[in-house]
Amino acid sequence: MDFHPQPQGGLPKPWAFPAPDRGRLGNGLTVLRCHRPGQQVVAVEVSLPAPLDAEPDGLDGVATIMARALSEGTDKYDAEEFADELERCGASLDAYADHPAVRVSLEVPASRLTKALGLLADALRAPAFPESEIERLVGNRLDEIPHELANPARRAAKELAKELYPAASRMSRPRQGTEETVSRIDVAAVRAFYDAHVRPATATAVVVGDLDGVDLDTALAETLGTWTGSTAQPRPAPPITADDTGRVVIVDRPGAVQTQLLLGRIGPDRHDRVWPAQVLGTYCLGGTLTSRLDRVLREEKGYTYGVRAFGQVLRSTPEGTGAALLAVSGSVATDVTGPALADLWQVLRTLAADGLTDDERDVAVQNLVGVAPLRYETAAAVADTLADQVEQHLPDEFQGELYARLAQTGTVEATAAAVNAFPADRLVTILVGDADQIADSVRELGIGEVKVVAGG
Incomplete structure (x- = not known):
């Protein structure tokens, strides 16, 4: 019997993160556009410099309510009519508030882009x-x-946020507000926040997708270009400060069968030249199932289904300063909380002496750089990353250059960055679990003062 020859993989095609074209509309709105052939679903991301820090005292959560309310009717449509118009376009519109900005996201087939941009413009112009x-x-x-x-x-x-940041800092409180603050929010508060911070002169729109046959200049001029507002500058961002003195806080959950672990501190963000090495070292430490923490806590000891180490950018300034949250998270069975923490600390404490291996470094580079084309297959993924760069005051070519720098980063550099990112004596440890069962074993580890708080 003759079989058809087995297909063989071909040579990978050259790939680079797409660089956008930058422009500005007459109303001051900055526009980044990126043509992606074949991406018939166009993604639009609008970044509005309305940071959580700008929320009035006692009204934490007003930015979130405002963001959610942008799609609840305009001067042309009520809430149901607006939803119907989006549905007729085959479009989706979402919005959320975070520390750097309010983000509004639109996805729509390219053939209906102009109509959907009009709806987006109405939501921003006249909610x-x-x-x-x-x-x-x-x-x-x-x-x-x-x-x-x-x-x-x-x-x-x-x-962790409450412990890490000063009590007066907005970053120490829940991003979407508490019961006390949210219950105070009314129409007047939402309108005041909108009037103070939402305007085209400080906003940026990112448009990504297959733009062949789309007169984007005309579409933008007739839609987002009709949005007007003041030319006031964005509110300056205060510096990020934190107290990462090593200590443990147990959030008591009587009867819990698992303990949730979260260890964190703040460190360099993407403006720092150590960022590529920090990304690589953090990935080797806890970025995937084959990382060092998983190898010890999951494969060797069976304490957990998975432990992850990560870096999350918090906020950056136009001057190129900022910070990232560096953290390790996971969950373990209640009865092995002490041993699991002991082994986790052992990995961190011996990292400098043991060092990462070349194999660990190579796997991390392949997973971070080699699969990037798959990560950015959709227009939405590209648009989201470009909007992140805008909010973090990074150059448009940053992401493309980052992959080149990751590929060039050596094992020694990655080890040093991981050691500096997670010093064993400078981590705030949060444990959500049964305090009666875990507190004594945690105190025996000597990793800092142990405090127990109610789990409500």
Whole structure:
């Protein structure tokens, strides 16, 4: 019997992260466009410099409510009509608020881009903010909060922020507000925040997709180009400070069968030249199932389904300063919390002496750089990364250059960056679990003062 020859893999095609074309509309809106042949679903990301730090005292969460309310009616459509118009375009519109900015995201087939841009422009230009919808959104947000507090990972993140940042800093409080602050939000507060911070002169729109046959200049001029507003500059961002003195906080959850772990501190962000090595070293430490932490805690000891180390950019300034949250997270069975933490600390403490291996470095480079073309297959992924660069005040070519620098980073550099990122004596450790069962074994580790707080 003759069989058809087995297919063989071909040579990989050259790939680079796409560089956008930058321009500006007459109303001051900055536009980044990126033509991606074959991407018939166009992604649009609009970054609005309305940071959480700008929320008025006692109104934490107003940026989130405003972002969610942008699609709840305009001067042309009520909430249901606006949703119907989006559906007729085959479009989706989402918005959220984070520390650097409010982000509005649109995805739509290229053939209906102009119509969808018009709806996006209406949402930004003249949101209705109807009282009934604001009340509904506030109620929805209040309903979400108990569920977040019941989630061990979310509860750990909330406690880490409270411990790490000064009490007066907005970063120390929940991003979407608390029950107390959200319950105070009304139409007047949402409108005031919108009027103070949403304007085209400080905003950036990123458009990515197959733009063949699309007169994008005309489409933008007739839609987002009609948006007007003041020319005031964005609010200056205060510096990020944190206290990473080694200590442990146990959020008590009596009867919990697992302990959620979250260890963190702040470190360099993408403006620092150590960033590529830090990304590589962090990935080797805990970026995937084959990383060092997983190899010890999961494969050798069976303590966990997985432990991850990561770096998350918090906020950057136009001057090129900022910080990233460097953290290790995972969960373990309650009865092995002490041994699991002991082994985790052993990995961190011996990293400098043992060093990463060339094999670990090579696997990390392949996973970070080699699969990048798959990560950016969709227009939305490219648009999201470009918008991140805008909010972090990075050059348009940053992501493309980052992959080249990752490929050039050696094992010694990656080891040094990982050691500096996760010093064993400078990590705030949050444990969400049964304090009666885990507190004594944690104190025996000697990794810092141990404090127990209520789990509510």
